[in-house]
Amino acid sequence: MRKLTYYIACSIDGFIGDPGGDANSFMAFLDEEYLAYMNAEYPETIPTEARKALGCDGVPNKRFDTVIQGRGSYQIALDAGLPSPYGHLREIVASRTLTESPHPNVEIVHHDIVGRVRALKAEDGDLGIWLCGGSQIAGELIDEIDELVIKAYPQVYGSGMPMFGSGFAISDFTLDAVRSFGNGVVVRTYHRKR
Template identity: 55%
Template sequence: MRKLTYFIATTVDGFIGAPDGDADFIYSYVDSEFIGLLTAEYPETISAAGRKQLGIEDAPPKRFDAVIMGRNTYEPGLKAGLPSPYGHMREQYVVSRSLTTPPDPQVRLISGDLVAAVREMKARDGLGIWLCGGADLAAQLADEIDEYVVKTYPVVVGTGMPMSRAGFGVRPLELTGCTALGGGQVVTSYDVKR
C-alpha cells in the first residue's frame, strides 16, 4: 500500500506561510546545500521548471510518483504559466471545488470526497503520494497521513498559516530521520504511529 507523506516547509514556530498564505519569505532560506539535499533525496518535489534549471529533468522519482495540492498551493504556478508543475510525476491532483476543468491534461481535479480519493490512490501500486499543501488539506487528511517530512527553516514569524488546521488531537509520531544543514535548516521525518 502506498503511503501519504506530508512533505512541507515550515518556520520553527510551525507556520507554512504568512497570514494571507504567501510563503515567498521561505525562499530566502533555500541555499545550495539545501537544494543539494532535495536533488539527491527528493528530486521529484522540485517543479518541472526547477528541475530543468538544475539540469535534473530526467532524474527518476525516488519517493513519490503522485502529488496532491490544494487550489491555493497550485495557483501561483498556474499564474506563472506552469499549469503542470509536476508533469514528471505519474499523477498530479488539485483539490478544488471552483475549478471545473483541469488547466492541463496532466492535472486531475478532486472536487468530491477527498478522503475516499486518497484511499483509492493509496490502494493502487506505485511510489508514495506527496501531500504538497496546505493547512486545510492537512486537516482533512489528518487520519490518512502516514508520514511527515518537515523542512524547518531557521526563522520565527509569530503568526501565519499553520502546518495544519486539524484542531487539537494527539497523533503520536516516531522519528525516522533528522538532517541538519549548515544554513540552519533541519529536515526531520516521522512515521505516524497507528
C-alpha cells in the first residue's frame, strides 16, 4: 500500500502561512545548504518551472508520483499563470468551487477527497503521494496521513493558518529523524503510530 506524506513548511509555532495563507517569509531561508538537501531528498516537490531553472528537470521522482493540494494552495499557482505547477507528477486538487480543470494534468476532486486518497493509496507502485497543502485539506485527511515531514522555519507567526484546519483530535506519530541546518531550519520526519 502506498503512503500519504504531508510534506509541509511551517513556522516554529505550527503555522503554514499568515492569516491570509501567505508563507513568503520562509523564502529567506532557502540557502545553498538547505536547497541542496531539498533538491537531493525531495526533488519532485520542486515546481516544474523551478526544476527547469535549477537544472534538475528530468531528475527522476524519488519519493512521490502524485501531489494533492487544496484550492487555496493551487490558487497561488493559478495566479502565477501556472495551471499545472507540478507537471512532472499526477496532480489532484480538492475544490468545491472549480467546476472544471484548467489543465489536462490536473484532476479536480469536488467531493470525497478521503475516498479518492484511499483509492490512490491502494494502487500498486513504489512511489507515494505528497500532500502539499493546505490547512483544510490536511484536516480532512488527518486519518489518512502516514508520514509527516515538517520543515520548521525559525520564525514565530503568533497566528495564521495552522498545519491542520480541523477540530480537536489527538493523532499520535513517532519521530523517525531530525535534520538541522545552519540557517536554523529543522526538518523532522514522523510516521503514524498504528
